[in-house]
Amino acid sequence: MKHDQLFNIYKEQNFSSKEEILTFLSKESCKYTGISNIEFKNEILKREEQGSIEIAPGVLLPHFESSSFIKSKIFILPIKPEIKEWNEEIQNVHLVIAILLKTDEDSSIKQKITQFTRKLADDDYLDRLMNAETKNNN
Structure with a gap:
């Protein structure tokens, strides 16, 4: 994966x-998109209520769009040891990929996000993300 300002990839977090x-x-x-902590949490929880954010066993893809964002951002967060219980339906979480899309984002950025999300269907690609060794590509 090409690393640019769209992605922040973190080392395994505990x-x-x-x-x-x-x-x-x-x-x-808050640092990268300008959204408040409270608004972020509220939007993520609201998105989770709308339907499962689990895209593969133990892999979560919380996402939402906001006009409050100063730019779009993708956070890739491998987690070790795994979180045993996220909620009643989701257990053993070992990767969280948060996609924050700025309303009216440039089409080239939207295209990068679309290309990235298509790759998430590949188990080998997900494995590479879970073992990411790069920190904070801004």
Whole structure:
């Protein structure tokens, strides 16, 4: 995967709960997209209520679009050890990929996001993301 300002890839992170992950991601999103911590958490939880965010066993893809974003961002967060319980339906989470799409984003950025999401259907690609060794590609 080409690394550019769209992606932030973190080394394996050690979290003990869903709340810790959401707090970490909300702080990161605030730095890069300009959205508040509270708005981030509310939007992620609202998205989760709409339907499962699990795209493969233990792989979560929370995402939402907002006009509040100053730019779009993708956070790739491998988690070790895994989070045993995310919610009643989702267990053993070992990778979180958060996609934050700026409303009216440039078509070239939208195209990069589309190309990236298509690759997520490939188990080998997901394995590489889970073992990412790059930190904070801004």
